Amino acid sequence: MKKRQLDNSSEQKFSKKGKFNKSNRDDKDFSRAPVSEPQLQQARAGRKFTVSIALPGSIIANAQSPELRTYVAGQIARAAVIFNVDEIVIFTEDGAQPREEEEFRGANRKSDPNVFLARILQYLETPQYLRKQLFPVHPDLKYAGLLNPLDAPHHVRINEDAMYREGMVIDRPVRQGGGSWVNVGLRQEITLDKKLDEGMRVTVKIKDHLGSSTRKIVTGKAVSASAPREDHGIYWGYTTRLASGLSAVWSECPYEGGYDVSVGTSERGKDANSSDFQLPKFKHLLIVFGGVGGLEDCVYGDEQSKVTQPEEMFSLYINSCIDQGSRTIRTEEAIPI
Numbered sequence: 001m002k003k004r005q006l007d008n009s010s011e012q013k014f015s016k017k018g019k020f021n022k023s024n025r026d027d028k029d030f031s032r033a034p035v036s037e038p039q040l041q042q043a044r045a046g047r048k049f050t051v052s053i054a055l056p057g058s059i060i061a062n063a064q065s066p067e068l069r070t071y072v073a074g075q076i077a078r079a080a081v082i083f084n085v086d087e088i089v090i091f092t093e094d095g096a097q098p099r100e101e102e103e104f105r106g107a108n109r110k111s112d113p114n115v116f117l118a119r120i121l122q123y124l125e126t127p128q129y130l131r132k133q134l135f136p137v138h139p140d141l142k143y144a145g146l147l148n149p150l151d152a153p154h155h156v157r158i159n160e161d162a163m164y165r166e167g168m169v170i171d172r173p174v175r176q177g178g179g180s181w182v183n184v185g186l187r188q189e190i191t192l193d194k195k196l197d198e199g200m201r202v203t204v205k206i207k208d209h210l211g212s213s214t215r216k217i218v219t220g221k222a223v224s225a226s227a228p229r230e231d232h233g234i235y236w237g238y239t240t241r242l243a244s245g246l247s248a249v250w251s252e253c254p255y256e257g258g259y260d261v262s263v264g265t266s267e268r269g270k271d272a273n274s275s276d277f278q279l280p281k282f283k284h285l286l287i288v289f290g291g292v293g294g295l296e297d298c299v300y301g302d303e304q305s306k307v308t309q310p311e312e313m314f315s316l317y318i319n320s321c322i323d324q325g326s327r328t329i330r331t332e333e334a335i336p337i
Contacts, residue, residue, distance in 0.1 A: 047233045050284050052259065053080065054089035054249045056291040056298060057098075057114030059331045067143050069113075073120035074147035075332040080121075081150045083336070084235045087254070090118045091243040093291055093298050098242045114242055116140050120147075121240045126201075127155045127166050129185040134168060134201060154228070154236050156185055163209045164228045164236070165220070169196045182220070190218040203227065203236070245302040246295075246313070249288065259286040264314035265334060266295050272318040280315070288314070289331050 055076070063069040080088055091114070092098060098114045119140050124147060126134055135141065149155070156162040167184035169192075174181065179192040184204055196202060204220040205227065212218050228234035243249045253259055261282035271277065290298055295310040311317035320337050321329060329337070 045233055046230045048230055049282060050086040050255065051084065052087035052089060052284065052286045053085050053289065053335065054091055054243070054246075054286060055289040055331050055335075056093045057090045057112070057117045058093050058291045060113035060117050062292060067146070069116065070120060070143040070147065072332050073117050074124065074144075076117075076335060077121050077124040077150060078148060079332070079335045080238050081125075081152050081235075085238050086229070088121055088238050088240050089243050089249050090114050090121075090240065091246055091249050091298070093293075094245070094302075097244045118240050118242055120144055121238075124150055125152075125237045125240070127185060129158075129183070130166060130168050130201065133183070133199075150237075152237050153234050158185055158187060159213050161210050161213050163206060163232070164223075164234065165204050165206060167202055167204050167220075169198050169200045169202060171198045184220070186213060186218060188216065188218070190220050192220055192222050194222045196222065245304050246288070246298045247302050247305040249286070253284075253286075255284045257283070259284045261316070262286040262288065262314045264288050264295055264310055264317045265320060266290065266310065266317060267319055267324075267329075268294075268296075269311070269317040269319040271322050272320040273322060277318070289334055291331060 060069045060072060063072050076088070079085075090098075098112055098118075119138070123131060123135055123141055123144050128149075154164065154166050156165050165184040165186075167182035167190070169180045170183050170189060172181035172189065174191075174195075179194050180196045181189045182192050182202065182204060183189055184206075190204070190206070192202070192204065202222050203225045205223045206212050207219045207221065224230075225236060225239075228236040239254075241252070241254070243252055250258060250262075261280055261284075263279075263286065265287065288295065290296070290310075299305060299307055299310045299313070305313075307313050320334070
């Protein structure tokens with residue numbers, strides 16, 4: 001997902017229309033517009049720390065059909081939103097560069113499951129009213145409409161008076177020196193205080209948001225995508241990025257100072273349920289999951305890494321399910337644990 005800075009922030013979310021890169025509208029009576037319940041429930045003290053997860057896209061290749069591959073991606077997206085994950089990193093197990101313009105057709109074809117997974121994750125994270133404009137028709141998204149919605153706080157309904165909304169800059173004339181027109185999922189477009197490129201996705205803080213769903217004229221301010229979380233503690237979805245190998249998960253970290261605490265998950269790790277286990281304080285937490293062969297295969301397949309044992313890469317190397325009844329725990333099952 002393409003990013004651009006606003007107000008000296010490095011976490012503003014943007015997407016170019018048509019590029020690989022964040023509920024249905026309600027037909028009820030709008031005369032009594034409710035305040036956005038998800039945002040109202042989460043509005044509290046700001047949250048400065050972030051939580052990231054990383055996993056190999058190869059887990060998609062084990063699914064037997066396009067429908068199952070899509071469903072696995074949906075499970076990961078739902079788990080990430082439920083537990084307020086701020087970033088999902090999809091890395092290649094062999095350290096190769098992901099091939100972004102390729103359609104994934106199955107495990108035995110020349111294709112890239114990493115891009116398939118990342119595309120669906122980004123599609124699901126995007127509010128429904130922006131998907132048609134930001135995502136062109138693509139075979140990877142054929143069954144995405146069957147997935148359960150994330151219903152995250154930034155997926156705001158048309159009749160809700162929300163403090164923040166996600167929007168896309170549209171092609172509409174503005175007066176000399178004016179800002180931009182943005183579609184934020186209301187019945188009318190709103191005006192921004194900044195001139196932005198058409199097709200860009202932007203986080204908007206609505207001015208006088210109470211009653212905004214029924215007013216004819218609504219204005220807003222372009223803010224960092226992290227503003228809802230940092231200022232009010234409102235979870236604002238996740239970003240998705242691709243990494244060429246496990247080591248690139250760290251080297252391409254978007255946060256200043258990198259991840260200060262990293263956790264590797266493995267059946268060979270230490271018992272996370274033991275009385276002496278304690279997660280240290282952190283600013284940017286990273287939790288890494290392995291594929292079919294575990295983190296060991298991810299480490300051995302990354303030629304850029306000089307590490308020989310996976311536990312050497314992490315602050316903590318844990319097993320969160322010591323007494324598992326199955327020989328294996330699938331990655332999409334391990335994330336909620």
